[in-house]
Amino acid sequence: MQRGADASLDEVAKHAQVGIGTLYRHFPTREALLGAACDERLSELAQQSRQRAARVAPGEALCVFLEALVRHASVYRGLAASLGIVLKNGSSGCHATTEEGLRLLSLAQASGEIRSDIAFDDIVCMATAISLTTAQDAPGGRRIDRLVSMFVDGLRVRAPKASRGPRS
Amino acid sequence: MQRGADASLDEVAKHAQVGIGTLYRHFPTREALLGAACDERLSELAQQSRQRAARVAPGEALCVFLEALVRHASVYRGLAASLGIVLKNGSSGCHATTEEGLRLLSLAQASGEIRSDIAFDDIVCMATAISLTTAQDAPGGRRIDRLVSMFVDGLRVRAPKASRGPRS
DNA sequence: ACCTGAACACCGTTCAAGT
DNA sequence: ACCTGAACACCGTTCAAGT
Helix, strand or coil: CCCCCCCCHHHHHHHCCCCHHHHHHHCCCHHHHHHHHCHHHHHHHHHHHHHHHCCCCHHHHHHHHHHHHHHHHHHCCCCHHHHHHHHHCCCHHHHHHHHHHHHHHHHHHHCCCECCCCCHHHHHHHHHHHHHHHCCCCCCCCHHHHHHHHHHHHHECCCCCCCCCCCC | CCCCCCCCHHHHHHHCCCCHHHHHHHCCCHHHHHHHHCHHHHHHHHHHHHHHHCCCCHHHHHHHHHHHHHHHHHHCCCCHHHHHHHHHCCCHHHHHHHHHHHHHHHHHHHCCCECCCCCHHHHHHHHHHHHHHHCCCCCCCCHHHHHHHHHHHHHECCCCCCCCCCCC
Protein backbone atom coordinates (compact mmCIF):
# COMPACT_ATOMS: atom_id res chain seq x y z
CA MET A 1 0.00 0.00 0.00
CA GLN A 2 3.00 2.26 0.55
CA ARG A 3 3.81 3.39 -2.95
CA GLY A 4 0.90 2.42 -5.12
CA ALA A 5 -0.71 5.85 -5.20
CA ASP A 6 -3.88 5.72 -7.21
CA ALA A 7 -3.59 2.14 -8.36
CA SER A 8 -6.73 0.32 -9.33
CA LEU A 9 -8.54 -1.53 -6.56
CA ASP A 10 -7.72 -4.70 -8.39
CA GLU A 11 -4.02 -4.05 -8.04
CA VAL A 12 -4.36 -3.09 -4.42
CA ALA A 13 -6.10 -6.37 -3.74
CA LYS A 14 -3.50 -8.32 -5.67
CA HIS A 15 -0.69 -6.59 -3.87
CA ALA A 16 -2.32 -7.29 -0.52
CA GLN A 17 -2.70 -10.90 -1.64
CA VAL A 18 -6.45 -11.02 -1.12
CA GLY A 19 -9.40 -11.28 -3.44
CA ILE A 20 -11.10 -8.13 -4.58
CA GLY A 21 -14.24 -9.20 -2.72
CA THR A 22 -12.35 -9.50 0.55
CA LEU A 23 -10.94 -6.04 0.05
CA TYR A 24 -14.45 -4.73 -0.32
CA ARG A 25 -15.65 -6.42 2.84
CA HIS A 26 -12.81 -4.99 4.88
CA PHE A 27 -13.10 -1.52 3.38
CA PRO A 28 -16.63 -0.90 2.13
CA THR A 29 -15.80 2.58 0.87
CA ARG A 30 -12.79 4.04 -0.80
CA GLU A 31 -12.41 6.46 2.09
CA ALA A 32 -12.15 3.58 4.55
CA LEU A 33 -9.32 2.12 2.51
CA LEU A 34 -7.52 5.42 2.22
CA GLY A 35 -8.01 6.08 5.90
CA ALA A 36 -6.48 2.75 6.83
CA ALA A 37 -3.65 3.19 4.37
CA CYS A 38 -2.48 6.49 5.81
CA ASP A 39 -3.53 6.04 9.40
CA GLU A 40 -0.06 5.49 10.74
CA ARG A 41 1.27 8.46 8.87
CA LEU A 42 -1.45 10.66 10.31
CA SER A 43 -0.63 9.47 13.80
CA GLU A 44 2.92 10.63 13.30
CA LEU A 45 1.77 13.94 11.87
CA ALA A 46 -0.36 14.58 14.96
CA GLN A 47 2.40 13.58 17.33
CA GLN A 48 5.02 15.75 15.67
CA SER A 49 2.62 18.64 15.73
CA ARG A 50 2.01 18.24 19.47
CA GLN A 51 5.74 18.30 20.12
CA ARG A 52 6.23 21.35 17.96
CA ALA A 53 3.30 23.16 19.54
CA ALA A 54 5.07 23.04 22.88
CA ARG A 55 7.89 25.16 21.48
CA VAL A 56 6.35 27.75 19.15
CA ALA A 57 3.54 30.28 19.17
CA PRO A 58 0.04 28.92 18.49
CA GLY A 59 -0.35 30.74 15.19
CA GLU A 60 2.97 29.45 13.93
CA ALA A 61 2.13 25.93 15.07
CA LEU A 62 -1.14 26.05 13.19
CA CYS A 63 0.63 27.17 10.02
CA VAL A 64 3.12 24.36 10.10
CA PHE A 65 0.32 21.93 10.87
CA LEU A 66 -1.53 23.14 7.79
CA GLU A 67 1.55 22.75 5.67
CA ALA A 68 2.10 19.22 6.94
CA LEU A 69 -1.51 18.37 6.17
CA VAL A 70 -1.13 19.69 2.64
CA ARG A 71 1.96 17.65 2.05
CA HIS A 72 0.33 14.60 3.55
CA ALA A 73 -2.66 14.89 1.26
CA SER A 74 -0.30 15.20 -1.68
CA VAL A 75 1.43 11.90 -1.04
CA TYR A 76 -1.29 9.61 -2.28
CA ARG A 77 -2.99 10.71 -5.42
CA GLY A 78 -6.70 10.65 -4.86
CA LEU A 79 -6.38 11.27 -1.15
CA ALA A 80 -6.66 15.03 -1.40
CA ALA A 81 -10.14 14.94 -2.87
CA SER A 82 -11.50 12.95 0.06
CA LEU A 83 -9.32 14.29 2.85
CA GLY A 84 -12.31 15.76 4.64
CA ILE A 85 -14.22 12.49 4.60
CA VAL A 86 -11.16 10.44 5.48
CA LEU A 87 -10.42 12.58 8.54
CA LYS A 88 -13.97 12.09 9.75
CA ASN A 89 -13.94 8.32 9.29
CA GLY A 90 -12.69 7.89 12.80
CA SER A 91 -9.71 5.57 12.62
CA SER A 92 -7.08 6.31 15.21
CA GLY A 93 -4.63 8.50 13.29
CA CYS A 94 -7.42 10.46 11.62
CA HIS A 95 -8.97 11.14 14.98
CA ALA A 96 -5.64 12.24 16.47
CA THR A 97 -5.04 14.62 13.59
CA THR A 98 -8.48 16.16 13.89
CA GLU A 99 -8.07 16.58 17.63
CA GLU A 100 -4.70 18.22 17.23
CA GLY A 101 -6.01 20.57 14.56
CA LEU A 102 -8.96 21.61 16.69
CA ARG A 103 -6.68 22.18 19.64
CA LEU A 104 -4.21 24.31 17.67
CA LEU A 105 -6.98 26.36 16.13
CA SER A 106 -8.57 27.09 19.52
CA LEU A 107 -5.24 28.13 20.98
CA ALA A 108 -4.34 30.33 18.03
CA GLN A 109 -7.74 31.99 18.14
CA ALA A 110 -7.60 32.46 21.91
CA SER A 111 -4.21 34.12 21.55
CA GLY A 112 -5.69 36.59 19.07
CA GLU A 113 -3.41 35.55 16.22
CA ILE A 114 -5.97 33.84 14.05
CA ARG A 115 -9.38 35.06 12.95
CA SER A 116 -12.13 33.81 15.20
CA ASP A 117 -14.56 33.12 12.36
CA ILE A 118 -12.50 30.26 10.98
CA ALA A 119 -13.70 26.69 11.50
CA PHE A 120 -11.48 23.62 11.45
CA ASP A 121 -13.37 22.47 8.40
CA ASP A 122 -12.05 25.53 6.62
CA ILE A 123 -8.51 24.52 7.44
CA VAL A 124 -9.12 21.05 6.06
CA CYS A 125 -10.80 22.62 3.10
CA MET A 126 -7.77 24.76 2.41
CA ALA A 127 -5.38 21.86 2.74
CA THR A 128 -7.54 19.93 0.31
CA ALA A 129 -7.65 22.84 -2.06
CA ILE A 130 -3.91 23.37 -2.17
CA SER A 131 -3.21 19.67 -2.53
CA LEU A 132 -5.66 19.29 -5.35
CA THR A 133 -4.37 22.20 -7.36
CA THR A 134 -0.73 21.54 -6.88
CA ALA A 135 -1.16 17.84 -7.67
CA GLN A 136 -0.63 18.50 -11.37
CA ASP A 137 2.40 20.70 -10.76
CA ALA A 138 5.95 19.62 -11.31
CA PRO A 139 7.17 17.60 -8.32
CA GLY A 140 9.59 20.02 -6.67
CA GLY A 141 7.63 23.20 -7.35
CA ARG A 142 7.47 26.20 -5.02
CA ARG A 143 3.76 26.73 -5.49
CA ILE A 144 2.78 24.72 -2.43
CA ASP A 145 4.83 26.98 -0.19
CA ARG A 146 3.55 30.13 -1.80
CA LEU A 147 -0.07 29.04 -1.53
CA VAL A 148 0.28 27.88 2.05
CA SER A 149 1.84 31.20 2.97
CA MET A 150 -0.95 33.06 1.24
CA PHE A 151 -3.63 31.02 2.90
CA VAL A 152 -2.07 31.51 6.24
CA ASP A 153 -1.89 35.26 5.74
CA GLY A 154 -5.60 35.14 5.10
CA LEU A 155 -6.14 33.46 8.44
CA ARG A 156 -4.15 35.96 10.44
CA VAL A 157 -5.79 38.77 12.31
CA ARG A 158 -4.90 42.05 10.65
CA ALA A 159 -1.86 44.16 11.51
CA PRO A 160 -0.01 41.56 13.57
CA LYS A 161 3.40 43.15 13.30
CA ALA A 162 3.56 45.82 10.61
CA SER A 163 6.88 44.58 9.22
CA ARG A 164 7.27 47.93 7.45
CA GLY A 165 5.75 51.16 8.67
CA PRO A 166 2.15 51.64 7.49
CA ARG A 167 1.70 54.02 4.59
CA SER A 168 1.02 57.72 5.30
CA MET B 1 -24.14 21.44 -23.63
CA GLN B 2 -25.71 23.97 -21.30
CA ARG B 3 -26.84 21.82 -18.42
CA GLY B 4 -25.18 18.45 -18.82
CA ALA B 5 -22.46 18.97 -16.23
CA ASP B 6 -20.19 15.95 -16.10
CA ALA B 7 -22.16 13.75 -18.46
CA SER B 8 -20.31 10.99 -20.25
CA LEU B 9 -18.79 11.85 -23.60
CA ASP B 10 -21.25 9.46 -25.13
CA GLU B 11 -24.15 11.50 -23.84
CA VAL B 12 -22.56 14.74 -24.94
CA ALA B 13 -22.20 13.35 -28.44
CA LYS B 14 -25.76 12.06 -28.48
CA HIS B 15 -27.09 15.36 -27.24
CA ALA B 16 -25.11 17.21 -29.89
CA GLN B 17 -26.51 14.74 -32.45
CA VAL B 18 -23.12 13.65 -33.68
CA GLY B 19 -21.19 10.41 -33.47
CA ILE B 20 -18.69 9.95 -30.71
CA GLY B 21 -15.91 9.85 -33.26
CA THR B 22 -16.89 13.21 -34.70
CA LEU B 23 -16.89 14.67 -31.22
CA TYR B 24 -13.32 13.45 -30.80
CA ARG B 25 -12.17 14.96 -34.05
CA HIS B 26 -13.64 18.34 -33.21
CA PHE B 27 -12.35 18.31 -29.64
CA PRO B 28 -9.29 16.08 -29.36
CA THR B 29 -8.93 16.68 -25.63
CA ARG B 30 -11.41 17.05 -22.84
CA GLU B 31 -10.10 20.55 -22.19
CA ALA B 32 -10.86 21.61 -25.75
CA LEU B 33 -14.44 20.49 -25.28
CA LEU B 34 -14.79 22.23 -21.95
CA GLY B 35 -13.22 25.36 -23.36
CA ALA B 36 -15.65 25.47 -26.23
CA ALA B 37 -18.58 24.74 -23.96
CA CYS B 38 -17.95 27.66 -21.65
CA ASP B 39 -16.35 30.08 -24.05
CA GLU B 40 -19.32 32.37 -24.35
CA ARG B 41 -19.76 32.44 -20.61
CA LEU B 42 -16.12 33.42 -20.15
CA SER B 43 -16.48 36.21 -22.67
CA GLU B 44 -19.31 37.64 -20.60
CA LEU B 45 -17.30 37.27 -17.43
CA ALA B 46 -14.42 39.23 -18.92
CA GLN B 47 -16.70 41.92 -20.26
CA GLN B 48 -18.54 42.42 -16.99
CA SER B 49 -15.24 42.60 -15.20
CA ARG B 50 -13.99 45.32 -17.51
CA GLN B 51 -17.10 47.38 -16.90
CA ARG B 52 -16.82 46.91 -13.15
CA ALA B 53 -13.14 47.77 -13.13
CA ALA B 54 -13.94 51.21 -14.44
CA ARG B 55 -15.94 51.97 -11.31
CA VAL B 56 -14.09 50.40 -8.37
CA ALA B 57 -10.58 50.26 -6.95
CA PRO B 58 -8.19 47.76 -8.59
CA GLY B 59 -7.93 45.51 -5.52
CA GLU B 60 -11.68 45.33 -5.19
CA ALA B 61 -12.06 44.62 -8.90
CA LEU B 62 -9.58 41.78 -8.66
CA CYS B 63 -11.46 40.25 -5.73
CA VAL B 64 -14.78 40.28 -7.52
CA PHE B 65 -13.07 38.86 -10.60
CA LEU B 66 -11.71 36.03 -8.52
CA GLU B 67 -15.10 35.33 -7.05
CA ALA B 68 -16.68 35.29 -10.49
CA LEU B 69 -14.02 32.88 -11.68
CA VAL B 70 -14.67 30.57 -8.75
CA ARG B 71 -18.38 30.56 -9.41
CA HIS B 72 -17.78 30.00 -13.10
CA ALA B 73 -15.58 26.99 -12.44
CA SER B 74 -18.26 25.61 -10.15
CA VAL B 75 -20.94 25.61 -12.81
CA TYR B 76 -19.74 22.60 -14.75
CA ARG B 77 -18.54 19.70 -12.67
CA GLY B 78 -15.16 18.69 -13.91
CA LEU B 79 -14.30 22.12 -15.16
CA ALA B 80 -12.61 23.23 -11.96
CA ALA B 81 -9.93 20.57 -12.14
CA SER B 82 -8.80 21.71 -15.56
CA LEU B 83 -9.53 25.43 -15.32
CA GLY B 84 -5.87 26.26 -15.71
CA ILE B 85 -5.49 24.23 -18.86
CA VAL B 86 -8.79 25.41 -20.28
CA LEU B 87 -7.87 29.06 -19.82
CA LYS B 88 -4.65 28.48 -21.71
CA ASN B 89 -6.27 26.68 -24.63
CA GLY B 90 -6.72 29.94 -26.42
CA SER B 91 -10.33 30.11 -27.54
CA SER B 92 -11.72 33.62 -27.58
CA GLY B 93 -13.45 33.81 -24.19
CA CYS B 94 -10.62 32.05 -22.42
CA HIS B 95 -8.18 34.49 -23.87
CA ALA B 96 -10.30 37.48 -22.90
CA THR B 97 -10.59 36.23 -19.34
CA THR B 98 -6.86 35.69 -19.03
CA GLU B 99 -6.15 39.12 -20.45
CA GLU B 100 -8.58 40.75 -18.07
CA GLY B 101 -7.12 38.90 -15.10
CA LEU B 102 -3.59 39.90 -15.97
CA ARG B 103 -4.67 43.48 -16.41
CA LEU B 104 -6.46 43.64 -13.07
CA LEU B 105 -3.58 42.02 -11.27
CA SER B 106 -1.06 44.48 -12.71
CA LEU B 107 -3.25 47.43 -11.76
CA ALA B 108 -3.86 46.15 -8.25
CA GLN B 109 -0.17 45.52 -7.73
CA ALA B 110 0.80 48.88 -9.15
CA SER B 111 -1.61 50.60 -6.79
CA GLY B 112 0.08 48.87 -3.87
CA GLU B 113 -3.05 47.02 -2.75
CA ILE B 114 -2.00 43.52 -3.73
CA ARG B 115 1.24 41.72 -2.99
CA SER B 116 3.73 42.01 -5.80
CA ASP B 117 4.90 38.39 -5.56
CA ILE B 118 1.59 36.99 -6.79
CA ALA B 119 1.35 35.59 -10.30
CA PHE B 120 -1.83 35.28 -12.31
CA ASP B 121 -1.36 31.53 -12.22
CA ASP B 122 -1.73 31.73 -8.47
CA ILE B 123 -5.06 33.45 -8.85
CA VAL B 124 -6.25 30.75 -11.22
CA CYS B 125 -4.84 28.20 -8.84
CA MET B 126 -6.84 29.65 -5.99
CA ALA B 127 -10.02 29.81 -8.00
CA THR B 128 -9.50 26.18 -8.93
CA ALA B 129 -8.81 25.24 -5.35
CA ILE B 130 -11.93 26.86 -3.96
CA SER B 131 -14.11 25.44 -6.70
CA LEU B 132 -12.77 21.96 -6.20
CA THR B 133 -13.26 21.88 -2.49
CA THR B 134 -16.64 23.50 -2.41
CA ALA B 135 -17.91 21.27 -5.19
CA GLN B 136 -19.02 18.66 -2.69
CA ASP B 137 -20.69 21.21 -0.42
CA ALA B 138 -24.40 21.76 -0.19
CA PRO B 139 -25.53 23.98 -3.06
CA GLY B 140 -26.32 27.24 -1.24
CA GLY B 141 -23.46 27.07 1.26
CA ARG B 142 -21.55 30.08 2.57
CA ARG B 143 -18.18 28.40 2.32
CA ILE B 144 -17.37 29.82 -1.10
CA ASP B 145 -17.73 33.35 0.21
CA ARG B 146 -15.72 32.65 3.32
CA LEU B 147 -12.89 31.03 1.38
CA VAL B 148 -12.80 33.75 -1.25
CA SER B 149 -12.62 36.35 1.46
CA MET B 150 -9.82 34.47 3.18
CA PHE B 151 -7.87 34.05 -0.02
CA VAL B 152 -8.22 37.67 -0.87
CA ASP B 153 -7.04 38.71 2.56
CA GLY B 154 -3.95 36.67 1.86
CA LEU B 155 -3.35 38.63 -1.32
CA ARG B 156 -3.60 42.02 0.27
CA VAL B 157 -0.59 43.99 1.27
CA ARG B 158 -0.42 44.17 5.04
CA ALA B 159 -1.97 46.91 7.15
CA PRO B 160 -4.04 48.51 4.42
CA LYS B 161 -6.43 50.25 6.77
CA ALA B 162 -5.96 49.06 10.34
CA SER B 163 -9.68 48.70 11.01
CA ARG B 164 -8.88 48.54 14.72
CA GLY B 165 -5.86 50.12 16.33
CA PRO B 166 -2.74 47.89 16.18
CA ARG B 167 -1.83 46.10 19.39
CA SER B 168 0.71 47.76 21.72
C1' DA C 1 -13.08 14.16 -47.06
C1' DC C 2 -16.05 13.36 -43.34
C1' DC C 3 -18.92 10.76 -40.17
C1' DT C 4 -20.37 6.68 -37.68
C1' DG C 5 -20.70 3.48 -33.99
C1' DA C 6 -19.08 -1.24 -33.07
C1' DA C 7 -15.17 -2.90 -30.71
C1' DC C 8 -11.60 -2.73 -27.39
C1' DA C 9 -9.56 -1.61 -22.96
C1' DC C 10 -10.05 -0.40 -18.30
C1' DC C 11 -11.91 0.04 -13.76
C1' DG C 12 -15.35 -0.29 -10.06
C1' DT C 13 -18.75 -3.30 -7.89
C1' DT C 14 -21.50 -7.36 -6.95
C1' DC C 15 -22.62 -12.02 -5.88
C1' DA C 16 -22.99 -17.04 -6.82
C1' DA C 17 -19.95 -20.66 -5.92
C1' DG C 18 -16.24 -22.69 -3.38
C1' DT C 19 -13.67 -23.65 1.11
C1' DA D 1 -18.33 -17.90 8.45
C1' DC D 2 -15.13 -16.29 5.19
C1' DC D 3 -12.87 -15.81 0.74
C1' DT D 4 -12.67 -15.88 -4.25
C1' DG D 5 -12.76 -14.14 -8.81
C1' DA D 6 -15.87 -14.50 -12.82
C1' DA D 7 -19.40 -11.57 -14.41
C1' DC D 8 -21.67 -7.29 -15.05
C1' DA D 9 -21.96 -2.34 -15.80
C1' DC D 10 -19.90 1.81 -17.21
C1' DC D 11 -16.95 5.02 -19.55
C1' DG D 12 -13.15 6.62 -22.46
C1' DT D 13 -10.83 5.94 -26.89
C1' DT D 14 -9.79 4.09 -31.40
C1' DC D 15 -10.43 2.75 -36.07
C1' DA D 16 -12.34 -0.07 -39.90
C1' DA D 17 -16.27 0.53 -42.61
C1' DG D 18 -19.76 3.37 -44.66
C1' DT D 19 -21.33 7.80 -47.07
